[in-house]
Amino acid sequence: MSINNKWDNITRDDLLHVAYEMNVKRVDKIIDQVSEAISHWRQLAHEQTDIPQSTIDAIEQTRVYL
Numbered sequence: 001m002s003i004n005n006k007w008d009n010i011t012r013d014d015l016l017h018v019a020y021e022m023n024v025k026r027v028d029k030i031i032d033q034v035s036e037a038i039s040h041w042r043q044l045a046h047e048q049t050d051i052p053q054s055t056i057d058a059i060e061q062t063r064v065y066l
Helices: 012-021 027-038 041-047 053-061
Strands: none
Touching: 012 027, 041 053
16 A cells, blocks of 8 residues: 555655545544554464464564654
8 A cells, every 4th residue: 555655664744644635633643553553563463373473474574663
């Protein structure tokens, strides 16, 4: 998925720009909540027995730090 016409190196500013264009309210809070949730990805994934380790690793490598 592209964000602000970018496929990688997406920044918080990119998300804020798109949110402004789409009239999203409380965007800073939403970004912070999502960022917090994905910071626990590995732990949550290990709790699910049907997610292969290779998938866990691949998804974690795509993580964006905002």
